[in-house]
Amino acid sequence: MLDVQFATRLRLCKIQALIGFVLLLVFSLISYNNQSFLLATILFSCAVSGSFILYLLYWTRRVGLAIHLLNVNLFVLPLALLITGGHENTGVFWIYPLLAITLFVNRFWTAVTLYGSFILISSLILFTPLSGLLVTSYSFVESVRFEVTLFVLCLICLAVLHSKERADEMIIQLHDEDIRKLAYYDALTGLPNRRNFKSNLTRLLRRAGKEDKRVGLLYIDLDNFKQVNDNYGHEVGDILLRSFSDLLKETVRPTDIVMDDKFDELARLGGDEFVVILNDLSSPISSAVVAERILKLFENGFETVENTHSVFASIGIATFPDDAATPDELLHHADLAMYEAKRNGRNRFEYYTKDIAELLRERNYIEEQLKIALEQNRLSLVYMPVFSCHTLKVVGIEALLRCQNLAEEGITPEQFIAVAEKTNLIKELDLWVIDNSLANLAELQQQQGFTGKVCINISGAELKNDSFSRAVEELLEKHQVAPSTVELEISETALLLSDEIIALAFEKIKALGVSIALDDFGTGSTAFGQLNHYPLDSLKIDSSFVRELFSEDADKTKMVKIFNNLGKLYDLRIAAKGVENQRQLEYLQEINCDWIQGYLLSYPLKKPDLISFISQNDADDTSIKSLEVLS
Secondary structure (H helix, E strand, O other): OHHHHHHHHHHHHHHHHHHHHHHHHHHHHHHHHHHHHHHHHHHHHHHHHHHHHHHHHOOOOOHHHHHHHHHHHHHHHHHEEEEOOOHHHHHHHHHHHHHHHHHHHHHHHHHHHHHHHHHHHHHHHHHHHHHHOOOOOOOOHHHHHHHHHHEEEEEEEHHHHHHHHHHHHHOOOOOHHHHHHHHOOOOOOOOOOOOHHHHHHHHHHHHHHHHOOEEEEEEEEEEOOOHHHHHOOOOHHHHHHHHHHHHHHOOOOOOOOOOOOOOOOOEEEEEOOOEEEEOOOOHHHHHHHHHHHHHHEEEEEOOOOEEEOOOEEEEEEEEEEEOOOHHHHHHHHHHHHHHHHHOOOEEEEOOOOHHHHHHHHHHHHHHHHHHHHHHHOOEEEEEEEEOOOOOOOOEEEEEEEEEEEHOOOOOHHHHHHHHOOOOHHHHHHHHHHHHHHHHHHHHHHHHHOOOOOOOHEEEEHHHOOOHHHHHHHHEEEEEOHHHHEEEEEEEEHHHHOOOOHHHHHHHHHOOOOOOOEEEOOOOOOHHHHHHHOOOOOOEEEOHHHHHHHOOOOOOOOOOOHHHHHHHOOOOOOOOEOOOHHHHHHHHHOOOOOOOOOOOOOOEOOOOHHHHHHHHHHHHOOOOHHHOOOOO
């Protein structure tokens, strides 16, 4: 069933059930007073059934059962009115609206079946010896007129219903196409994303292995790109990424490409990382020609419309089958070679060699430092306030992990979390963050009267961790924190397991009473139809989409609204990340987004600053001025 149509029919069912319940009670009493005991009994029975339908629709999620019972009532009532004649023989006139409602609360073919069945049964009652069942009587002309009217009404209603379904299907198809692009193509550059790239690379290497061909992979990372974002803002950074992707398409000549689509050999893996696949190389060094063409784009820095930025490229090269036998291994080795290029001065390319495995030592070093940080309690948390989109009051805080000894060496949380994700350390880090977040939340609740939620990011590894839900339950009991004040966030990109595994893991978490948010929504490949399989409470729209608001690309601008509207069909709270200017805030308020967070309202805060910030936010008027960052 199409989601939009389902929501419309559900609202119609709720309204019809409520109104019908009241009317059935009234008319059953009238019929009883008029000594129409058979009709009164049927009407009262349907009213009792209607009360149960109301319970199912408004207080449980058993919508399917409610609609089945509603269909039974909508079938029995017209038959009862036909047989008894209704109050003062006016029952026939009530049959038409009841059957029209039957059509519009069901899908097309279900409606056809129900309506057709009623026409058949009513014809048998009116024109065969079954007419002996009738309490009242109809002339032959009245019977024919009744059946003809039913048939004409059926044709009219079904024509309207069919047209509406076709229109809804077209709308959903357009939305699905937008979502498909998001699932397989990067929203900023239009290049294939990581998921699409890995699929293409797997297919290509399989073919190259059969044909005994050599394939090269160039892994490109833009140096100093973070400084552009920090100094000029994300909007300028996005312009630079789009400009580079356009030049990359022109630089990689058609003779270099390997896929049917000219740009399927290119991909943006995320951030400032790009890859190029080169097919049928004569030797491993042949890929150097393309790498040199790419590096020439950065000879004097990288030019955008307004400025020349000191951005350069580091390129790592790996070759199949010389350096790797699988797609993952090829990508990993090209990645290692790229880091070697950075280490050797940047704006250069390096081939993968076994010596580059030295870079693995760096990752091992990070892993060791994380272990030390856990043992010596050198980890800490900062908190990103989360605000109501309309009142701008703090409704929650997002806990963000920091590591002191790694920060002193310039290693970012993104870097050490990426290393931890590849080891069991991520599970220890998750529990450390949850433990300390709950401890601080309990303190905020007791000392400040804080009533908001604490939002805690967890790794996708926890979806396969059978002991995770029990560990969370023990920590909730330890800190005496109400589960309803805790929200666990998991990135959409972590949902690569089967729906059954994900749903089971989420159900265990939900059983604790905590809520679940799908973080970075739009960056993965989750279809809207999948959301109904998961017991989610919130969608957090990735900041990259918020930054695209009011961009020149109208398709990208509308994605935030699409996420917001379709997400709310599933009764999910919508949160938008990365709000950095007033115009973005006003737009999110206009489309009725629920929660927001971003540098416009606050930067991540240490605990003492957070306490002051919350106190000020509670005391001040809701204005941007009152939400200045505390230093």
